[in-house]
Amino acid sequence: MKQITLLTEAFKNLKTVGTITFSSKFLVKNIVAPIDFNKARCIVELGAGDGCITKALLEKMHPDAVLISFEINDKFCEIIKKEVNDKRLHLICDSAEKIGEYLNLYGFEKADFIVSSVPLVVLPKEIARNIEKEVTKTLKSGGIFVHLSYSPLQLKKFEKLFSSVKLHFTLLNMPPAFVYICRQAA
Secondary structure, three states, rough: OOOHHHHHHHOOOOOHHHHOOOOOOHHHHHHHHOOOOOOOOOOEEEEEOOOOOHHHHHHOOOOOOEEEOOOOHHHHHHHHHHOOOOOOEEOOOOOHHHHHHHHHHHHOOOOOEEEEOOOOOOOOOOHHHHHHHHHHEEEEEEEEEEEEEEOOOHHHHHHHHHHHEEEEEEEOOOOOEOOOEEEOOO
C-alpha cells in the first residue's frame, strides 16, 4: 500500500484508522514477539489496516493455525484481499465488537492470542468498551492480548482487565508507540 493511500484514509477516518503512517518493522517485531507460534492455533487480529502485522503473523504461524483479521475500512480490506493470498487468513470486514460471533463461525470457542491496533483511546467509549469486553470474553485462559497504542494511558484500565500487563515502548516508529502485553488469568 502506498503512503498516499494510508494518508488519505487516515484523514478521512482518523478515529478508526488511528495513525497516518505505516508501522515500522521494529514495531511489528515487538507486536508479534509475545506470541508462541508453536502453540497458537487461533489468532485474532483487530484492525488489520495495511496488512503489515497480518503478513508478519502469517509468516510465523503454524500451517494448521487460523488468523481471523478484523478491519472496518473497506479500502484497507480491498488492499489486503489483493496483496495477501493465504488460506489461513479469514479477513472480516466488520467491527471487532463481533469477535465471538466470528470465532464461532470458524469453529473456535476462544482465541489463543489477540493482536490489536484498533485505536481504543479515540474510539467512542461505548465501542471501545464493547471491544474490550469481547477481548476478555473470547481470549483463552492464559492467552495473551497484544495491543498497539500511541498512548500509555490505558495501563491502569488493562491492569483491571487482565492478570498481568507489561508495557513496552518502541522508539523506532513514527510516531513512537507503546505495546501492551496483557495476559488473561489462567
